[in-house]
Amino acid sequence: MADPLHFGTVGGAVTKLIWFVFGLVLTSLSVSGVAVYALRLSRDGGIATAWASAWRGMGLWRWPALAGIGIALALLPALFQAAGGD
Known part of the structure; x- marks a missing residue:
């Protein structure tokens, strides 16, 4: 519903x-x-310090976030294959 x-x-x-x-x-x-x-x-x-601070500032949540990005990137070929109609 x-x-x-x-x-x-x-x-x-x-x-x-x-x-x-x-x-x-x-x-x-x-x-x-x-x-x-x-x-x-x-x-x-500077930018390198900003990236390092952001990575440390995420705490333990950085690992699930990194895993989510990795999974999304791994699924991209399947998405494009399905959109192509093959």
């Missing part, structure tokens, strides 16, 4: 456009937050 509302298919193109705009807003908030955090870290000692 919730799938049409969740995926934005309940109202056709208008609902999909609304979902897209809200997704774009949330994505831009995430990107701007990362940019502000990176600027704050780089102000102290």
